[in-house]
Amino acid sequence: MRLRVATFLIGLSLAALWVDFAGAQSSWLDYKGTLKDVSGNPVTGATPVRFAICSGGDASTAGDCGGGGTVAYEETVTVNPDPAGDFALMIGQVGGLDFRVFDTPQSLFLQVTVNGETLLPRKPLSLGADSAAGSSFQLQSVASPSVRGLLSGGRLRLNQPTGSNRAANFWIAQNTVGANGTWLLSSSATAPSLGFFNLGLNADVLNLMPNGSVGIGTNAPTERLTVTGNVSSTGTVISSTGFRVGALQVVDGGGQWVGDPTGLVGPPGPKGDMGDKGPQGLVGPKGDRGDQGPQGLVGPKGDRGDQGPQGLVGPKGDKGDQGMQGPPGPTIHSVAVCGVVNTITFCGPGPTVGVCGSWRAVGSAFAPCSLTSDTGSCSSNFVPTPTARGLCCVCAP
Numbered sequence: 001m002r003l004r005v006a007t008f009l010i011g012l013s014l015a016a017l018w019v020d021f022a023g024a025q026s027s028w029l030d031y032k033g034t035l036k037d038v039s040g041n042p043v044t045g046a047t048p049v050r051f052a053i054c055s056g057g058d059a060s061t062a063g064d065c066g067g068g069g070t071v072a073y074e075e076t077v078t079v080n081p082d083p084a085g086d087f088a089l090m091i092g093q094v095g096g097l098d099f100r101v102f103d104t105p106q107s108l109f110l111q112v113t114v115n116g117e118t119l120l121p122r123k124p125l126s127l128g129a130d131s132a133a134g135s136s137f138q139l140q141s142v143a144s145p146s147v148r149g150l151l152s153g154g155r156l157r158l159n160q161p162t163g164s165n166r167a168a169n170f171w172i173a174q175n176t177v178g179a180n181g182t183w184l185l186s187s188s189a190t191a192p193s194l195g196f197f198n199l200g201l202n203a204d205v206l207n208l209m210p211n212g213s214v215g216i217g218t219n220a221p222t223e224r225l226t227v228t229g230n231v232s233s234t235g236t237v238i239s240s241t242g243f244r245v246g247a248l249q250v251v252d253g254g255g256q257w258v259g260d261p262t263g264l265v266g267p268p269g270p271k272g273d274m275g276d277k278g279p280q281g282l283v284g285p286k287g288d289r290g291d292q293g294p295q296g297l298v299g300p301k302g303d304r305g306d307q308g309p310q311g312l313v314g315p316k317g318d319k320g321d322q323g324m325q326g327p328p329g330p331t332i333h334s335v336a337v338c339g340v341v342n343t344i345t346f347c348g349p350g351p352t353v354g355v356c357g358s359w360r361a362v363g364s365a366f367a368p369c370s371l372t373s374d375t376g377s378c379s380s381n382f383v384p385t386p387t388a389r390g391l392c393c394v395c396a397p
Contacts, residue, residue, distance in 0.1 A: 042085030356395035363394030
């Protein structure tokens with residue numbers, strides 16, 4: 001029974017090219033095919049298939065890598081197609097495909113042999129030549145061809161589609177040849193832009209502009225970083241020039257708030273030093289009298305004060321009850337009496353009752369005055385008024 005591969009697909013996109021960066025420059029090619037016999041019936045049994053990558057030669061000349069080509073890589077595997085004859089595998093996982101196989105200026109072809117029968121034409125692999133302007137994907141070496149592989153200084157080149165007028169290609173490359181080189185994304189255009197577009201959302205996700213500005217959620221950033229949407233951070237946002245809202249500076253480079261202070265209440269600061277005593281304020285209005293406080297403790301008895309001036313004669317009181325007869329006193333020859341009286345009172349008998357009463361007056365004088373009797377003396381310095389005067393009398397029985 002003769003076999004043929006009726007459907008043949010080689011992945012030539014980045015999704016179909018696998019590179020093991022942890023290994024020694026090993027890589028794989030994603031391959032899908034369908035096995036059918038000459039009658040078009042699917043082949044479902046275990047079938048040996050040889051894959052060879054031919055360097056040079058052509059697509060149609062018979063023979064192993066015919067047309068002057070050489071076998072750059074080969075492996076033989078057993079495939080088990082599904083009921084429709086379809087199978088898929090990764091070329092390079094069995095024999096260890098070295099990525100440097102693609103680092104050549106020669107044309108590359110994938111040759112498939114099923115049960116000893118080489119299937120023609122061979123499938124070209126547009127990997128390797130700088131001159132392949134119409135190709136969509138190329139692998140190149142920064143250094144001379146076949147000297148350094150991609151992992152030690154090469155680059156990936158995505159050519160523009162045939163018929164495109166953008167005149168620019170996209171590169172994934174290292175900035176220097178060597179194990180410590182940095183991988184770069186670049187373009188051959190004078191002012192390239194690099195963008196990430198979400199087809200599901202039909203929206204820009206990330207854009208890198210020719211001037212170095214970055215737009216997240218926008219393809220027209222106006223600042224070094226422009227974000228359409230909210231920004232969340234679990235770290236510290238650092239700026240040496242402060243922060244602004246629109247054109248308004250709100251925090252300066254020193255971290256001080258310079259925006260509108262309305263509504264801002266900061267934490268209380270430390271207590272300041274006591275200021276100088278201010279001038280005496282105006283006397284306020286007299287307050288209401290407060291309630292009387294409780295009586296204080298009795299203080300110590302003070303020194304006896306000086307005798308005050310003679311007070312005015314008060315009104316005559318009611319006549320008291322007659323007291324009991326006292327014992328006879330010593331014989332009195334005369335008594336000195338001094339005081340303040342009204343202007344019509346005298347010592348002896350007169351128009352009114354005199355100071356001496358029923359006694360006779362043996363001496364009298366108006367203040368200032370001083371008189372002496374058998375029993376003592378008295379004086380008066382009362383200053384006369386229109387209704388009163390001082391009077392000194394000596395009375396005898």
